[in-house]
Amino acid sequence: MPTNDHEMHQTPGPHDTHLRDDQSPGYETTDVNAGGVAVFLAGLFGFVLVFFVFCFVMGKVINSAIEKSDGPTTKWNKLSAFAGAETTNGKRQDLASNPEMQQKEFQQMTSTFPEPRLDIDDGNQATADMHAREDLLLNYYSVTPAETGGAIRIPISRAIELIAQRGLPVNSQAAAATVEMAGDEKPVVQAPLTSGFARTGYELEVIEAREQKMMYGKAEAATQAELVPAK
Template sequence: MPTNDHEMHQTPGPHDQHVRDADSPGYETTDVNAGGVAVFLAGLFGFVLVFFVFCFVMGKVINSAIEKSDGPTTKWNKLSDFAGAETTNGKRQDLASNPEMQQKEFQQMTSTFPEPRLDIDDGNQATADMHAREDLLLDNYSVTPAENGSIRIPISRAMELIVQRGLPVNSQAAAATVEMAGDEKPVVLAPLTSGFARTGYELEVIEAREQKMSYGKAEAANQAELAPTK
């Protein structure tokens, strides 16, 4: 029967991990080189400092070059062409993203650009706002300071008063005028609509508003039905 007893009498090799001698005691025999670590950290700190100074100087150079390329300050070329320039005397705003700066620049340009200006949405919103102001003026009571404090009444109430009181009639008969050849007596026709024509954008907004209101009413009625009665 073979055994491994012959391996017990073998001399250990030079790379045996379990052998402890002067060459391999099993622990570090020298201390950490603190000087080398300190030199490395000092070099890293110096590199970061030099890089920061370099970036700061390059930023100053680039900003001065941009300001020189913009030309002298005129009516259409101001220091406020970019965000935060008015409060920082021409210096660019820190921590501002490029889209934000472009939006502020666009707002400043549109505010200083002479009128009339083109509508950015084909006039849909502007027309809707104008009609909303007209509706507010025609459907509600208001005071006109320019006319010695006269009170405006809603147009529906004005129509009712006209129906009740009647239109004024001229008591003096108009003198008959002889029409010339080709002349026709003008005939005033009643408008087919109750007011100005709505645009497609306004009709969509009104329809969406009505749907939202009807949905809110349906939700309120549903909650009222589900609420327990006391």
């Protein structure tokens, strides 16, 4: 059985790590250099402060150069593109997302751009919306605003029936005869051949698709009614 008793009788060498004396007590005999640490931290803080001041000054210089190159602020040349830049002197006050900022910029541009403006869908949807509003005024009862006396609008079909029954109002006082000059012609107003406006191809397609959908729904309902046994 091997033992380590022979190591107990050996003389320790000059580089023996287990030797403890005044030169090698086995622990640190000096304190930490607090002054050096303080100088390092102070230098680091000063560097960060100087770097921050440098970046701030450079940003001011760059912004002033950009403003000078853009020229004076006018209706078409604002301090910044995002909404509310005029009240904040061109500074951002929130952390809005990029799509939100783009939408605000688009709204601001469209509100300041003069009319008439181009339609983004070639006018199809805008024309359909206009005709839908006209249909509401022509085919249904409605009330005018209170500023105009609060009159009630009636459907155009009902108005035609009333005019056919009662006739057009006639002015009791005969108008004074006017002498026409040579070459003058009295304008004659002719009734339009349409119901008021012509449908566009887009609207005709929408109406046809709606009618086909309604016919399909009726046919499907009739088929289901035939399949259900009578009780």
